[in-house]
Amino acid sequence: MASIAAHGQGAALFTEWGPWQRALRAQFPLIAAHPELAYLDSAATGQKPQAVLDAVQGQLTDAHANAGRGSYPWANSSTALVERVRDRVKSFLGDPDPERSAVHFTSGTTEGLRLVARDWLAELLADGDEIVVPFADHEANLAPWLEVQRLLDRQGVRIRVREMPYQTSSGDYDPAALARLVGPRTRFVAATHVHHVYGGNMNVHLIRRAVGPAVPICLDAAQSVGHLPVSVAELDVDFVVFSGHKALALPGSGALWARQTRGPELRPGGWRGSPNTTGIASLAAALDWLEAAGTDRIGRWTVALAARLSDGLRHLDAYEVLGCQRSLVAEAPVQQRCGIVTFRHRDIGASDLGFILFSHGFMVRTDGHCQAGAGERTSSVRVSLHVYNTPEEIDRLLTVLASLT
Numbered sequence: 001m002a003s004i005a006a007h008g009q010g011a012a013l014f015t016e017w018g019p020w021q022r023a024l025r026a027q028f029p030l031i032a033a034h035p036e037l038a039y040l041d042s043a044a045t046g047q048k049p050q051a052v053l054d055a056v057q058g059q060l061t062d063a064h065a066n067a068g069r070g071s072y073p074w075a076n077s078s079t080a081l082v083e084r085v086r087d088r089v090k091s092f093l094g095d096p097d098p099e100r101s102a103v104h105f106t107s108g109t110t111e112g113l114r115l116v117a118r119d120w121l122a123e124l125l126a127d128g129d130e131i132v133v134p135f136a137d138h139e140a141n142l143a144p145w146l147e148v149q150r151l152l153d154r155q156g157v158r159i160r161v162r163e164m165p166y167q168t169s170s171g172d173y174d175p176a177a178l179a180r181l182v183g184p185r186t187r188f189v190a191a192t193h194v195h196h197v198y199g200g201n202m203n204v205h206l207i208r209r210a211v212g213p214a215v216p217i218c219l220d221a222a223q224s225v226g227h228l229p230v231s232v233a234e235l236d237v238d239f240v241v242f243s244g245h246k247a248l249a250l251p252g253s254g255a256l257w258a259r260q261t262r263g264p265e266l267r268p269g270g271w272r273g274s275p276n277t278t279g280i281a282s283l284a285a286a287l288d289w290l291e292a293a294g295t296d297r298i299g300r301w302t303v304a305l306a307a308r309l310s311d312g313l314r315h316l317d318a319y320e321v322l323g324c325q326r327s328l329v330a331e332a333p334v335q336q337r338c339g340i341v342t343f344r345h346r347d348i349g350a351s352d353l354g355f356i357l358f359s360h361g362f363m364v365r366t367d368g369h370c371q372a373g374a375g376e377r378t379s380s381v382r383v384s385l386h387v388y389n390t391p392e393e394i395d396r397l398l399t400v401l402a403s404l405t
Contacts, residue, residue, distance in 0.1 A: 010304040014391045021301060024293055025388040027051070038393040040364045043196055043223055043340055043384030046248045048282075055285030056250065059278055067275050078277050085284040089255050092287045093240060094231040097261075104256045104268055105280055109222040110140040112241035112256035113190075116218050117144035118151075120258075120266045121188055127157045132181060132211075133190040134164040134173075135372055141192055141220040142372040164191065171198045171323050175206040182211050189215055191237075193230070194223035197369050197376060198323030199306060199340030199384075201228075208236040216262040222246055226290055227339055227386070228299030238262050244279060249286040253279030293387065302339030302385045305394055309341045309383060312398040318405035320344045322380060339385040342369070348404065350379035357381070360400045362393075 226247025244253030354366030
């Protein structure tokens with residue numbers, strides 16, 4: 001069947017990098033223990049390599065204590081761990097000025113974005129100011145900014161929330177329209193690096209040019225950190241927020257990187273409780289593992305897998321693939337999906353299709369995917385990939401999907 005045949009450059013990549021990928025896949029105990037199952041939900045959370053599990057075990061058994069609250073050796077070790085991992089996050093993100101920037105550990109992307117909103121943006125804005133935020137990305141990258149608007153409104157400060165413009169043909173941001181939208185009262189822009197439903201890299205590298213050199217940009221990098229290279233030097237953003245659990249670390253871990261050059265210094269408000277030292281240790285191990293594996297290779301592997309799937313789906317009339325239609329083919333001239341393909345069956349509901357797929361050994365996401373107000377409202381099936389996934393899994397999935405047409 002043409003839809004599940006090997007394709008051009010993707011086939012060559014799978015052949016050349018097959019030994020590399022198999023060696024990495026073997027390092028995930030849960031994946032290795034269940035070869036009959038295909039885990040295709042990495043946008044929700046990533047599986048954990050043995051190195052991360054070992055780091056967690058070591059942190060709990062070697063010198064576990066609360067950080068920043070004691071002067072004995074175990075406490076000092078935990079405090080040093082937290083500070084060391086702050087530097088590790090900076091280096092992983094290619095921080096060009098680590099002496100000036102800051103890293104704050106969070107429970108994940110949602111808390112990090114709310115931290116920027118509550119403890120930084122709310123203090124920055126004055127009556128008549130404007131912010132530009134996405135209305136068709138993840139709810140977590142819209143709700144905090146609307147909360148700030150309501151908070152300030154109660155204080156008598158009226159700000160205007162403008163919708164980030166999108167290109168109708170691709171679903172990417174529209175930098176030209178954004179440049180026209182930005183004005184002298186624009187104080188802040190929020191953006192998403194990789195869209196959690198469509199899988200597209202949202203051309204964030206063009207946003208700085210569109211908004212000018214002075215406007216702070218906050219980047220939701222939940223679907224990019226750990227999945228492809230992320231360079232804050234190249235993107236020239238002011239905040240990068242990501243979840244550790246999507247980057248192969250433990251649930252309840254995450255980080256907020258702040259450049260600290262545009263606007264006031266970010267100072268988290270309230271009392272900062274005990275840090276999640278186990279989660280922080282897992283994050284350090286995950287970043288080390290990802291860097292050793294090669295985030296560029298991981299990104300190219302998952303892009304090739306997603307192209308194999310979308311290219312196969314376009315031959316099946318019973319399915320509608322969401323997002324840019326020009327990027328469905330494996331050799332598309334436009335930017336392809338970063339390891340995420342979301343689709344619907346024209347007759348079978350998403351939940352029912354999810355149950356059917358699990359009966360064949362495939363674990364996928366089936367719902368509205370936490371879309372913000374202007375996003376997709378009808379449930380769909382999302383396949384999201386990481387380095388432990390294989391072209392054989394994609395081919396098996398396409399065979400099952402073809403049988404349901």
